[in-house]
Amino acid sequence: MKCDFFVLESLFLYFDSFPTFALMPVGNETAENIAEQLLQIKAIKLQPGQPFTWASGWKSPIYCDNRISLSHPRVRTYIRQALVKKIGEKYGKPDVIAGVATAAIAQGALVAEAMGLPFVYVRSAAKDHGRENLIEGELKPGQSVVVIEDLISTGGSSLKAVKVLREAGGKVTGMISVFTYGFSLAEENFKNENCPVVSLCDYDTLIGRAADAKFITAADLHTLRAWREQPETWGR
Numbered sequence: 171m172k173c174d175f176f177v178l179e180s181l182f183l184y185f186d187s188f189p190t191f192a193l194m195p196v197g198n199e200t201a202e203n204i205a206e207q208l209l210q211i212k213a214i215k216l217q218p219g220q221p222f223t224w225a226s227g228w229k230s231p232i233y234c235d236n237r238i239s240l241s242h243p244r245v246r247t248y249i250r251q252a253l254v255k256k257i258g259e260k261y262g263k264p265d266v267i268a269g270v271a272t273a274a275i276a277q278g279a280l281v282a283e284a285m286g287l288p289f290v291y292v293r294s295a296a297k298d299h300g301r302e303n304l305i306e307g308e309l310k311p312g313q314s315v316v317v318i319e320d321l322i323s324t325g326g327s328s329l330k331a332v333k334v335l336r337e338a339g340g341k342v343t344g345m346i347s348v349f350t351y352g353f354s355l356a357e358e359n360f361k362n363e364n365c366p367v368v369s370l371c372d373y374d375t376l377i378g379r380a381a382d383a384k385f386i387t388a389a390d391l392h393t394l395r396a397w398r399e400q401p402e403t404w405g406r
Contacts, residue, residue, distance in 0.1 A: 200252050204348070204371040205379040207245045213238040214349075214376065216386050218393040221405050229405030231390075231397050232373075236320045236348050240276050249348055250280045252370050257281070257316055260368050261343045265313035268292060268305075268340075270331045273320035277348065281318055292317075292331035304334050311339025319347040322369060325356035329363050344368070349376070351398065373398055 208214045215222075218231040239245045257264075269278025269291040282289035290307030309315070315335055319328045322345075332342050344366035350356070352373045360367045381391045397404045 198375065200256075201371045201375040202379050204249065204252065205376040206383065207242075207248065208234075208236065208239065208349070208371070208376070209380055209383065209385055211238055211242050211245060216377070216380055216390065216394065218386070218390045218397075228401055230401065231394055231405075234321055234349055237273055237276070239348075246280070249277070249370065250284055253277065253281050253318065253346060253348070254284050256346055256368060256370060257285070260346070260366070261316050263287075264316040264343055266290060266309060266315045266340070268309075268315050268317045268331070268335055270317060270319050270328055274318045274347075277320060278318035290315075292334050294327065294330075305338055309335065309338055309340050313340055315340040315342050317342060317345040319345055320349075322347045322350040322356055322367070324353060325359040325367075328367075329359055329365065332363060332365050346370070349373075351401075353398070353401065 205214075209216075213234065213236050215233045216231060217233070221229045221231050222233045224230055239249055263285065264287065266288045267278050267282035267285065267290075269275045269289070271291050271293050275291045278291060279289050288308065290305050290309050293304050293306065296304045317328070317332060317335065319331075322328055328345060328347075332345065335342050342365060345360075345368075347367070347369045349371045350367075350369035350373065377386070377391055377394045380386045381388065386394070
C-alpha cells in the first residue's frame with residue numbers, strides 16, 4: 171500500500187520535537203521510508219525507457235541526487251536522525267565526523283552538529299592555492315572518524331576519502347551512506363580496504379518500494395533488476 175506522504179510529514183514533526191538522539195525506525199522500515207521520501211521529492215528518478223548517462227559512461231535507468239533532500243526540511247531531518255542513530259548502533263560515538271565532498275558535506279555537518287562533534291570534509295583534489303588542503307577542518311592524529319557519504323556506487327571516490335583521512339592519522343571506524351546501489355564491486359572494494367560500511371537505503375528496497383507505490387511497472391522492475399546485474403554493459 172502506498173505510504174501517505176502527509177502521514178510521513180506528521181511523523182517528521184513528531185520526531186523533530188525530540189532530542190538529537192530520538193528513537194528512529196530501524197531496519198527495513200527506515201529504508202522503505204527513505205525510499206518513499208526520495209521518490210516523492212524526485213531526488214531519485216527511475217527512467218528505464220529513457221536511461222541516463224553517468225560520468226563514467228555507463229547507461230543507467232536510475233539517477234540519484236540526494237542533495238535535493240536538503241531543500242525539504244522534514245526529509246532532511248528524518249535522514250539526519252536516521253544517520254545519527256545508525257552511527258550509534260554500528261560504530262558508537264567517534265571523535266570526528268567527516269563528509270565526502272561535495273555531496274556529503276551538508277549531511278555530514280548536520281550529523282556532526284546533532285552529535286556535538288567536530289566536522290571535517292575531504293576534497294576530491296587538493297586546492298591549487300593557499301595551504302593546498304585535501305582535508306578541510308581540524309583532524310588530529312589518532313582521532314576516530316566516521317565518514318558520511320551521500321551515495322555509494324563502486325566505492326572508488328568514497329574509499330579515496332578514507333585513504334586521505336588515514337594518511338592524515340585518522341582512525342576511520344567506518345562509513346555510512348544515505349543510499350547504495352549495492353554493487354558487488356563496491357562490496358569487494360570496501361572489504362579490500364578493510365573499511366566497514368552501512369547504508370540507510372539500498373537499491374533493492376528502493377525499486378521494490380517504487381513498484382509497490384506504482385512509480386514503475388512490473389516490466390520496469392524487471393529492467394531495473396537486470397541493470398544492477400551488469401551496469402557496465404547494460405543498454406549498449
